[in-house]
Amino acid sequence: MAESFKFELVSPERLLVSExxxxxxxxxxxxxxxxMAKHAPVMTTVKPGVVTVKTASGKSDRYVVFGGFADILPxxxxxxxxSxxxxxxxxxxxxxxxxxxxREDVADAKDxxxxxKAEAYLGQLTTLEGAILPA
Structure with a gap:
């Protein structure tokens, strides 16, 4: 059994995970x-995507995030x-x-x-859509 560590997923609206x-x-x-536990310290920005959480009890949960950042400590x-x-x-x-x-941001871009930047965000969103929504 893998060693466990504390994980929290927080959005402006609520605390989604704390376990x-x-x-x-x-x-x-x-x-x-x-x-995983004892990970080297890292701080990274997070792009829109799916966060997969495997709990200490072995259950797996998935969450959609729309950007943010992660602070990782051992x-x-x-x-x-x-969001x-x-x-x-x-x-x-x-x-x-x-x-x-x-799409409107891409069309309205001034430079x-x-x-x-708008095209990259649009690409992330459409990839996310394909990953979580059935065809």
Missing amino acids: EVESVIVPGAEGEMTV ESCTLLAE ATRVDEIDREELARRIQDA EAAKT
């Missing part, structure tokens, strides 16, 4: 990363999300609205840097 876990998969800005991991919800509670209309807003 001992075996592992957490975080959609970091540079790619997905698996966090004994804990705290993910502060801009987060359980995958099974995702509001399809809210996700579609975010995708539409991102190439803003357009590139």
